[in-house]
Amino acid sequence: xxxxxxxxxxxxxxxxxxxxxxxxxxxxxxxxxxxxxxxxxxxxxxxxxxxxxxxxxxxxxxxxxxxxxxxxxxxxxxxxxxxxxxxxxxxxxxxxxxxxxxxxxxxxxxxxxxxxxxxxxxxxxxxxxxxxxxxxxxxxxxxxxxxxxxxxxxxxxxxxxxxxxxxxxxxxxxxxxxxxxxxxxxxxxxxxxxxxxxxxxxxxxxxxxxxxxxxxxxxxxxxxxxxxxxxxxxxxxxxxxxxxxxxxxxxxxxxxxxxxxxxxxxxxxxxxxx
Amino acid sequence: xxxxxxxxxxxxxxxxxxxxxxxxxxxxxxxxxxxxxxxxxxxxxxxxxxxxxxxxxxxxxxxxxxxxxxxxxxxxxxxxxxxxxxxxxxxxxxxxxxxxxxxxxxxxxxxxxxxxxxxxxxxxxxxxxxxxxxxxxxxxxxxxxxxxxxxxxxxxxx
Numbered sequence: 001x002x003x004x005x006x007x008x009x010x011x012x013x014x015x016x017x018x019x020x021x022x023x024x025x026x027x028x029x030x031x032x033x034x035x036x037x038x039x040x041x042x043x044x045x046x047x048x049x050x051x052x053x054x055x056x057x058x059x060x061x062x063x064x065x066x067x068x069x070x071x072x073x074x075x076x077x078x079x080x081x082x083x084x085x086x087x088x089x090x091x092x093x094x095x096x097x098x099x100x101x102x103x104x105x106x107x108x109x110x111x112x113x114x115x116x117x118x119x120x121x122x123x124x125x126x127x128x129x130x131x132x133x134x135x136x137x138x139x140x141x142x143x144x145x146x147x148x149x150x151x152x153x154x155x156x157x158x159x160x161x162x163x164x165x166x167x168x169x170x171x172x173x174x175x176x177x178x179x180x181x182x183x184x185x186x187x188x189x190x191x192x193x194x195x196x197x198x199x200x201x202x203x204x205x206x207x208x209x210x211x212x213x214x215x216x217x218x219x220x221x222x223x224x225x226x227x228x229x230x231x232x233x234x235x236x237x238x239x240x241x242x243x244x245x246x247x248x249x250x251x252x253x254x255x256x257x258x259x260x261x262x263x264x265x266x267x268x269x270x271x272x273x274x
Numbered sequence: 275x276x277x278x279x280x281x282x283x284x285x286x287x288x289x290x291x292x293x294x295x296x297x298x299x300x301x302x303x304x305x306x307x308x309x310x311x312x313x314x315x316x317x318x319x320x321x322x323x324x325x326x327x328x329x330x331x332x333x334x335x336x337x338x339x340x341x342x343x344x345x346x347x348x349x350x351x352x353x354x355x356x357x358x359x360x361x362x363x364x365x366x367x368x369x370x371x372x373x374x375x376x377x378x379x380x381x382x383x384x385x386x387x388x389x390x391x392x393x394x395x396x397x398x399x400x401x402x403x404x405x406x407x408x409x410x411x412x413x414x415x416x417x418x419x420x421x422x423x424x425x426x427x428x429x430x431x432x
Contacts (some may be wrong), residue, residue, distance in 0.1 A: 106331070190317065
């Protein structure tokens, strides 16, 4: 399978990339690791007329301790998130979730910013950063702005990112020793989750993100509220579907997805409560 | 578009369409047909080669993304008829049956040991989750990787 023809330009900085998007308009797409975009282009589900390659903007690949949070450059690859000692210490849930993305070859190319900008409800990192209360820094022609993860995901593959903006940084609060767990239920190791759960808990505070339980990544707010109100894990997990809108596909019916979500939330919260 | 790619130590200047996939570039422009196209959907790993020393699926990389970079394919491994230790380990441990997945599998296995020279069996299986063998010969492939690691570690210890 070969993509439809397109023009290719390489940007040396975020400013240059944004200016090129302005120049080429809405038919241009940013290319980072390419592991979401190129498969869509090969299937001709996406046919941008111009690809703006941002993959060589090396100063957007970093993981830094920024005091109360960890700052991750948008072009940081999944493999670097997975193996980061800074994340292992302060945000181990995110490092663990990154280890479940695709396979090692995919993790050598795919980037955290690309995954989030693609806004796929079935991807692991959007739901995980949502559970962790992350903030995304985006840059546009008029400067930068911050978008809370909970305000970012609007619809299927649709986000609050404007056409002439790009994500430059992901800010994830430090977990402060909270318990955590990532659950991914799939048929083959490298597949997308049929249902996935990213969870953390620190006493009565908890965050739960759901993978592939609706048209966007889902924040299971009612589960966290139940934990805060003193509910048992079993009772809180029964609310796993309350904020979700699961859909049926070849892998699972709506009912089965609901069953999986409750079971995986229960397992993830149990593992987070040690 | 004009690109310059170093493949197996030789730098090639080529004129390619931007949509040319890296796997098609090495197979069709350079005639290096050891790298196979399997699923063509970044699932099976048959097209695995090394880009700047790391295993990648070349059906999901554009040739223009490899401009100025270093690529190594399965053809780079054996020197003067002497097999690479990983190829030797596959041969001795019956790590291949039909052989279709083998070039990608071998390149993935070498990449795995570059990153983790002394893996456990579980780590080998995790590291190879991006490579499918339709003969389901996984047991002997894992055995081959562990044998290659043991040989390399014995050599470096002596």
